[in-house]
Amino acid sequence: MTIDAIIPTTGRPELVRAVTSVARQTVDVRPVVVLDRPDAEPTVRALLADIPHELVVTTGGVGGSAARNAGVEASSADVVAFLDDDDEWLPQKTEQQIRRLDARDDVVVVCLAFLVGETERVVPSRPFDGSLSMSTYLLERSTMKLTENFMQSSTLLMSRRLATRHPWPRALRRHQDWGLLIDLDAAGVLFTTVPDPLVRVFQDSAGSISRSNAWSDSVAWLEEYGSHAERRAQGDFLASVALRSALRAREWGPAARVLRRALALRPHPAAVAVGLSAVVRR
The missing domain is CATH 1.25.40 (Serine Threonine Protein Phosphatase 5, Tetratricopeptide repeat)
Structure with a gap:
């Protein structure tokens, strides 16, 4: 089973950390870096010169959803996973998730994460189990610290066929991963969670391809x-x-x-x- 990691970027320095974490997986994963800022191509090529990867360059300014969709289109792998360019995977992330996929096309495998900000904590304390609708699960906020309900793009792994059937919602400027998750849930896709934190998600990073304060x-x-x-x-x-x-x-x-x-x-x-x-x- 071949696996690609789809990494949208505008060329931030943190990209090196993200791509390096893919290269360090305990199973073979190919990083597919999707650059949404063509003028940064020389910089990105220099940053990643020593790390095997494929680089896809958009026309520029297409946004996070379209960049991820371009990465899926460029992929020829059986399985795709998504990684924001300021996050990083722990080495066993892909290996543990792929065990739960079991070659199915109607399953999204997620994992817990270390949420890194002023402090570092494991999220979620209440993994999604279908007892709530996905929209209620994602929107509910009953505690000051974001701990109970959490699901984010860098934790997602699925078959490429599923990612092709349900592309990222291009029209959204914010909350793109939540829009995708709600679409998938509405389509009857199953979600299963690896009960270990396998991703480090960094909060409030500047310069995100999908970030907007509106x-x-x-x-x-x-x-x-x-x-x-x-x-x-x-x-x-x-x-x-x-x-x-x-x-x-x-x-x-x-x-x-x-x-x-x-x-x-x-x-x-x-x-x-x-x-x-x-x-x-x-």
Whole structure:
């Protein structure tokens, strides 16, 4: 079974760490690096000169979803996994996940992760088991620290056929991995979790290919992808994500409107506290 790692990038220095972690897997995995900034090609080629990989260069500025889809299209492997260019895999990540795939086309294999920020913690404490809808699972925020519910692009592995049938949602500017996960869940795809932390996910990295601080993008995403989540989970998302984004941008009017809308949905107090923490941190 051949395996490719799809790594979208704008050419950040952290890319070397990500690609090196693929090269250090205990099974053979080919890094497919998708560069979404053509002018950075000489820099990226120099950064990765000593690491075997395939480089795909987009026309530029296509965004994270389209870059990942381009990587899937360029792949000829049986299996693809995704890795953000500022994250890293532990050496046994692919080997442990591939055991659970079992050559099936209707399964996504995920794993736990070390979430690295001001502190380092293992997430999630409550892996997805299908008892909640995927949208409710992803949006719910009942604790200040992001520990209970978590699933992210660098933890995903699936057959290439499945990735081709369900491409990353190109129109989304934010929360692209959540959009994909909700699409997959709606299509009846099964999710299975390796109960070990096998990825290091770095929070709040600058210069992400998918990063945006626009609160309006989050609200638009909720209306398209989160409308089937439980009301309280929708409120949690508005409070902890959209409100926080508006406050970070100092857009006080929109922030007040988002907060009122969130409170009408009775979010968890922790979600409101997370959103309002953006004022304190400034």
